[in-house]
Amino acid sequence: MFGTGLLKGLGVTLKHALETFEDDRESVPDRYKGSLDLGNNRKVIQQPIDQEGLLTIQYPEEKRLLPERFRYIPMLIWDSEKQEDRCTACGICAKVCPPQCIWIVRDSDENGKPVTRCSEFYIDAAVCMSCSFCVEFCPFDAIKMNHDYELAVYDRYPQLVYDMEELTVPLEYYAALWPTQYEEEQARRKEEEEQKRKQEEEKAARAAARQAAAAQKAEAGAGAPKRSAAELQALAKERAAQRQAQAQGQTADGGGDDDAAAAKRARMEDLKRRAQERARQRKLESGNGSS
Amino acid sequence: MTEATAVMDAPAGELGLAPELADAVVDTWAEDTEKAYVVAPDRILEVLTHLRDGQGYDFLSNLTCVDYEGYGGKLRAGIDARLEVVYNLYSTRRGGGSIALHVRVPEDDTVPSATSVYPGANLQEREVYDLFGVKFDGHPNLRRILLWDGFHGHPMRKDWHEAYYEEDAKPFRSRHPKGEYEFHEDKVPWAKNTTYPAGWDPDSWQEAVAYVPVSQAPQHENEPHLDTESIVVNLGPHHPSTHGVFRMLTRVEGETILALEPEMGYLHRNHEKIGERNTWLMNMPFTDRLDYLNSMSNNWAYALAVEKLADIEVPERAEYLRVIMAEFSRIVNHAWSIGFILNDLGALQTPALYAIEEREMILDLFEAVSGARMMCNYMRFGGVVRDLPEGWHEQAAYLANERLPRALDELDRLLTENEILMARGRGVGYLSVEDLISLSVSGPMIRAGGLAYDIRKAEPYGIYDRFDFDIPTLPNSDIYDRYYIRLLEARESVRILQQALRDIPEGEILGGRGGYTLRAPEGQVYGRLEAPKGELGFYLASDGKTQPWRYHVRSPSYINLNALGPMSVGYKVADAIVILGAIDIVLGEVDR
Numbered sequence: 001m002f003g004t005g006l007l008k009g010l011g012v013t014l015k016h017a018l019e020t021f022e023d024d025r026e027s028v029p030d031r032y033k034g035s036l037d038l039g040n041n042r043k044v045i046q047q048p049i050d051q052e053g054l055l056t057i058q059y060p061e062e063k064r065l066l067p068e069r070f071r072y073i074p075m076l077i078w079d080s081e082k083q084e085d086r087c088t089a090c091g092i093c094a095k096v097c098p099p100q101c102i103w104i105v106r107d108s109d110e111n112g113k114p115v116t117r118c119s120e121f122y123i124d125a126a127v128c129m130s131c132s133f134c135v136e137f138c139p140f141d142a143i144k145m146n147h148d149y150e151l152a153v154y155d156r157y158p159q160l161v162y163d164m165e166e167l168t169v170p171l172e173y174y175a176a177l178w179p180t181q182y183e184e185e186q187a188r189r190k191e192e193e194e195q196k197r198k199q200e201e202e203k204a205a206r207a208a209a210r211q212a213a214a215a216q217k218a219e220a221g222a223g224a225p226k227r228s229a230a231e232l233q234a235l236a237k238e239r240a241a242q243r244q245a246q247a248q249g250q251t252a253d254g255g256g257d258d259d260a261a262a263a264k265r266a267r268m269e270d271l272k273r274r275a276q277e278r279a280r281q282r283k284l285e286s287g288n289g290s291s
Numbered sequence: 292m293t294e295a296t297a298v299m300d301a302p303a304g305e306l307g308l309a310p311e312l313a314d315a316v317v318d319t320w321a322e323d324t325e326k327a328y329v330v331a332p333d334r335i336l337e338v339l340t341h342l343r344d345g346q347g348y349d350f351l352s353n354l355t356c357v358d359y360e361g362y363g364g365k366l367r368a369g370i371d372a373r374l375e376v377v378y379n380l381y382s383t384r385r386g387g388g389s390i391a392l393h394v395r396v397p398e399d400d401t402v403p404s405a406t407s408v409y410p411g412a413n414l415q416e417r418e419v420y421d422l423f424g425v426k427f428d429g430h431p432n433l434r435r436i437l438l439w440d441g442f443h444g445h446p447m448r449k450d451w452h453e454a455y456y457e458e459d460a461k462p463f464r465s466r467h468p469k470g471e472y473e474f475h476e477d478k479v480p481w482a483k484n485t486t487y488p489a490g491w492d493p494d495s496w497q498e499a500v501a502y503v504p505v506s507q508a509p510q511h512e513n514e515p516h517l518d519t520e521s522i523v524v525n526l527g528p529h530h531p532s533t534h535g536v537f538r539m540l541t542r543v544e545g546e547t548i549l550a551l552e553p554e555m556g557y558l559h560r561n562h563e564k565i566g567e568r569n570t571w572l573m574n575m576p577f578t579d580r581l582d583y584l585n586s587m588s589n590n591w592a593y594a595l596a597v598e599k600l601a602d603i604e605v606p607e608r609a610e611y612l613r614v615i616m617a618e619f620s621r622i623v624n625h626a627w628s629i630g631f632i633l634n635d636l637g638a639l640q641t642p643a644l645y646a647i648e649e650r651e652m653i654l655d656l657f658e659a660v661s662g663a664r665m666m667c668n669y670m671r672f673g674g675v676v677r678d679l680p681e682g683w684h685e686q687a688a689y690l691a692n693e694r695l696p697r698a699l700d701e702l703d704r705l706l707t708e709n710e711i712l713m714a715r716g717r718g719v720g721y722l723s724v725e726d727l728i729s730l731s732v733s734g735p736m737i738r739a740g741g742l743a744y745d746i747r748k749a750e751p752y753g754i755y756d757r758f759d760f761d762i763p764t765l766p767n768s769d770i771y772d773r774y775y776i777r778l779l780e781a782r783e784s785v786r787i788l789q790q791a792l793r794d795i796p797e798g799e800i801l802g803g804r805g806g807y808t809l810r811a812p813e814g815q816v817y818g819r820l821e822a823p824k825g826e827l828g829f830y831l832a833s834d835g836k837t838q839p840w841r842y843h844v845r846s847p848s849y850i851n852l853n854a855l856g857p858m859s860v861g862y863k864v865a866d867a868i869v870i871l872g873a874i875d876i877v878l879g880e881v882d883r
Contacts, residue, residue: 002710004708005708006711008704008705009704009705009706012701049652049655049656049686049694050689050694067655067662067680069658069680070662071663091466091468094462095462095467096462096570096807097462097466098575098576098577100463103465103466103467104466104468104470105469105471106467106469122470129576129666130666131575131668132668136676137806137807161472180680
């Protein structure tokens with residue numbers, strides 16, 4: 001019969017409308033379930049896969065919860081455990097970058113000899129295509145993808161050409177954005193370091209053993225009890241634990257006994273402060289300062 | 292027969308050419324990668340005709356050109372001709388692989404136009420003329436297509452340099468270790484690199500409307516008693532119904548279209564030139580930006596071509612992941628396309644918004660796995676870059692098994708029997724499937740004309756031979772069928788998804804040697820797959836270095852536009868909008 005198709009279609013829209021209306025009248029509509037309320041109508045919304053009803057998100061008051069792997073503009077990692085930049089100015093990120101938006105200047109010491117540290121690092125955020133190749137190929141876990149996507153400014157130049165200072169974030173910031181990957185990475189790094197240390201200590205132990213043997217030979221007498229490999233390992237572990245505890249204690253209590261360490265900590269605090277200031281500045285520029 | 296001609300005979304014999312064509316094939320090339328037969332320029336039409344009529348190669352898939360100026364590879368030593376026009380032919384009836392024909396052309400020589408044999412060569416030959424300067428004898432409308440008439444030079448030639456030109460190949464030397472950031476604003480592009488042709492005056496120039504199909508359109512004779520006049524009307528470029536910045540130059544009489552010609556290139560960025568500066572891997576994120584609704588398929592097509600060229604294996608799990616991503620993106624594309632066909636029909640927003648509701652969920656899944664909703668950059672040579680995050684598989688399975696079938700059923704109920712859709716769609720934009728094939732049209736359009744040609748079945752790639760799915764076809768080749776075929780195909784995609792998500796094994800996701808230092812062996816390859824919009828192919832030529840020597844995208848959106856003019860003639864202006872909508876183009880891919 002003519003018109004049945006139309007009526008069927010109207011039935012579908014009516015069903016949609018009623019379901020959405022009903023859902024909206026509930027105390028917590030489907031789209032707000034599991035979302036974080038930040039107060040003042042601001043929410044972070046986590047859309048479940050089975051969400052029904054209205055899907056619209058009222059940006060900017062409401063924002064989506066970004067998945068961990070979300071990639072936007074790269075950031076440089078300031079290792080707050082070791083108190084140093086992770087970047088070694090090897091330049092791989094600049095080489096693999098498809099739009100070639102990374103510029104690196106390698107630093108040199110007072111004699112003019114290049115060192116594994118960069119003195120300048122620029123990323124042109126207007127050119128960056130968020131492909132995350134720099135992250136994939138960085139051998140030092142020094143560059144990661146930031147989640148901050150509200151980067152609008154009035155002038156592209158120079159605001160969107162980020163220098164090293166603007167790009168650098170402390171490790172904790174990265175850990176908060178990428179928790180799973182951070183855990184995996186940290187475990188891997190620990191293991192690698194552990195292995196390295198073990199190798200070095202074994203080397204040292206071997207050297208010591210050689211010396212002892214030489215001494216023994218020289219004495220040509222009763223042998224001192226040798227340490228077994230297991231004992232050596234246990235010793236190495238003990239030392240490692242000690243060292244770690246020491247390092248952790250330093251970062252945790254913040255009590256500076258070393259001038260250089262204090263200076264590094266001060267730099268980190270300064271970086272944090274500047275990042276906050278920049279964010280505030282951006283808001284002011286975009287006319288959102290009052291909120 | 293002398294020994295020399297006997298040697299000459301061999302390649303022609305392989306092609307199955309008639310004896311009188313034996314001397315038409317003068318050479319073969321790149322046997323190690325994908326063998327190409329080099330045909331004498333003056334014989335190409337005969338060879339093409341023979342292959343089409345005698346052997347069923349009815350589909351001219353790819354027509355492009357390579358500039359070998361300064362080529363360093365060994366294979367081409369001793370050959371003077373600078374340019375090489377490339378033809379890839381397929382058979383839609385028989386399926387299977389392609390025949391690659393090459394025609395070597397010295398710089399200022401002409402080639403006979405293939406449009407008389409394959410009308411689908413029209414847009415592709417214009418592109419070759421525009422970007423390489425090869426002139427095609429007998430082409431009905433040989434003008435620039437992607438660039439404007441005042442453009443000087445042919446940008447795909449190796450000696451042409453773009454504005455902001457730095458070096459021939461990335462990585463650029465200024466980036467490390469000395470840095471020297473130079474602000475792009477400081478580099479005025481018009482100060483260098485940009486010139487006008489001799490005698491060209493931009494101030495006094497006016498666009499000519501004497502474009503051949505439009506200016507030669509016949510007068511409408513149906514209603515001689517009306518004193519009407521045919522006029523030229525531009526639909527677009529700035530109009531939402533053209534799905535981007537796209538212009539349809541039409542000659543209309545009243546509301547009836549007498550002739551229509553697509554005008555494009557507003558979004559042209561010379562993707563292929565960028566691709567030749569890039570290393571092999573760097574092109575991957577650039578392919579995202581072609582058909583930006585289906586970055587997963589684009590990634591896969593490029594990876595497929597490079598894997599074929601460099602002979603890279605893909606682990607099992609990665610193959611499954613690729614299928615899952617590609618089929619999800621097909622559903623996204625078809626839902627989007629259905630929504631916008633309806634939008635163009637005047638059903639503003641309601642069907643479109645219903646159709647893209649599940650798209651949100653799928654894009655969220657893409658984002659969770661790859662880090663971006665649309666610019667996924669997910670695949671690599673030899674696999675995919677990241678494994679599924681926790682909980683992803685369950686969510687995807689819920690979508691594929693419950694939510695998507697339900698949503699597609701709902702869309703079906705909403706639209707399929709709708710009397711308005713039928714009245715507007717039935718019989719509109721008709722073109723016989725034979726015409727569509729000769730116009731090199733691929734994808735849902737030919738399946739809506741009744742031909743079950745789908746590369747997933749005709750020349751299976753990846754692991755598509757393992758899945759149980761059908762190729763839906765519809766008989767009428769009109770707008771209504773082009774709408775409905777997409778719904779049916781989305782259902783088949785759901786079927787594939789269910790099987791893939793059920794069977795996916797654990798294991799490696801990325802094979803060994805496809806990193807950023809990849810050097811593909813010298814040669815050439817054409818890799819293609821069934822993208823949601825049709826046949827997406829990548830033609831690659833390599834000289835063994837870290838950059839592709841030639842990187843060409845055979846984009847379905849662009850080549851399907853061959854049919855826009857013929858399909859629109861005789862219908863009303865309002866129908867032309869929907870006819871365009873039912874071709875389903877994305878301008879990022881059309882203009883490249």
